[in-house]
Amino acid sequence: MSGQLTITQLQHKANDLRQDVIRMLEAAGSGHTAGSLDLADILAALYFDIMNIDPQNPQWPDRDVFFLSNGHTVPVQYAAMAEAGYFEKEELLTLRKLGSRLQGHPERNRLPGLENTSGPLGSGLSQAAGYAYALQYLDDSKHRFVYAIMGDGELDEGNIWEAAMFAGKYKLSQLIAFIDRNNIQIDGSTEDVMPLEDLYAKWDSFGWHVLEIDGHNIESIIDAVNTAKAITNKPTVIIAHTIPGKGVDFMEYDYKWHGVAPNSEQAKVALQELRILDAKITTGDFE
């Protein structure tokens, strides 16, 4: 899919995903708003530019694979998958409902195109590393890449650091992981709940190539991945600084929106804001 859309078009895609997320969470009546909104730019870059995928053939053996580790942000992944053509967009509104393929946390066997099951935090990076190990050492499949997204609060989990050591030891260079560095978790700021810094030094010392970017700048996201692909002796982690609730003024930076869905009034306001943002993207008046 690489390079077919302009940066402006990708920004529109990201904004579309944000609007889908708001509609989905409103319809569901529960879910995780802040992280789903702040990951929209990374998901848009992955699904509409970076990843080599075929939504009509989710099991395509040559595909790149994506592992979401912080499964509670899956609404934005579902939105990206629908937009990419894995399934019809109408299905997005079934999120979290009985019988839906769109479970509250992603369940691989329910929906073609999902690579893993996650929700309980800390094990997505391991799953991605296992896949990357198979590509690099067992299948000699050097042209495929494995992408993972972790939350920052999730880095409290010991399992993450087990995976970090593993990937560092085996120099899993086809593994490219993002940290959604939005500085919030359920009980408050990450640095209050359990300080994570110095994140750069931590990952560097575990044998990873570390990049830090603005996680809302699509050009930076694409550039970082291109850099990561050129690093052939280490896994790469991209610390993506994001704003929780990005795009909706009254949600931004507020940790209380971590695990809450908007009601219909809030959704209306949020969608209005995002539509204005759409116009700004078109005119280039966009930060």
Place this chain on the structure above:
Amino acid sequence: MNQYFLNPKVFDDDVQQDTIRAGFGRGLKAAAEANDKIVALCADLTESTQVSIFSEAFPDRFIQTGIAEQNLVAIASGLARAGKIPFASSYAAFNPGRNWEQIKTTIAINDQPVKIVGGHAGIGVGPDGATHQMLEDIALMRVLPNMVVVVPADSIEAEKATRAIAENGKPCYIRLARPKTPIISTEQSPFEIGVAYVLREGSDISLLGTGMMTYQLLMAAKILADRGIDAEVVHVPTIKPLDDDTILASVRKTGRVITAEEAQIAGGFGGAVAELLSEKLPTPLMRIGMQDRFGESGEPMELFDYFGFTGEHIAKKVEDFVHATSQYHREY
């Protein structure tokens, strides 16, 4: 009824002995020779889990994860997604003792063919004490949907069970013991996942055993025969799926049942049989195993004696039970 081909020397004092884990190691190597998708992972216990037999033969298909059991199984999940059949091994105390949630989320829910190998399970690990005597693993694993739970009785059966789980396409747990144990089966003995085997026919009581306890039940049955009690011995190497038909047929005939496992009776093998019988065929039942307590240090056979797991102790319990109960079952 399946013929089991019991080892003709099983009742002899000089019955051959081998470790169940060695049988696993040989089975894994044989399975890997037949299927190049099989890979093995180990969390720093390669020699004592006998994964070393595989890793020496297939160094390129062996993955050392270090002492990181959560990572061990989640890595295995990723490998399975990439088309491999991973055997993830450590001691049962940590695998599944420490990483149960990762097993549930990344393997069982996905119904992936990852094989969880729990070594040094049960009180047979001996002097290491309660922290390393994994007694809760059967209960933990059999409550997981999609999971197959296998507890081989000896090294020959462990080899066959390992080859069988390698090819069944399901998440599996295989429980292995540390010490040398008597060989009860032969190369001709059948092993099929989900099948229980009647080793000795009898009419007074059904003795259902799993893992190395089946040998103790055979010894008990021999002692009981001299005391006028005709016990049927059923070996149940697969706890999930349980062979309901074989168990019900035996119990329907004998009207009394005793289960034996070197694990907690709550939720374990005895628990599984109690669930089956209380719903399908209520019958007087006693469960032999750990009675809601932890183990402690001691040599394996000392502990078997101390906790009443030897044939001699079991014979006494059976005798008392037979005299205290009348044969009964109620069909629904």
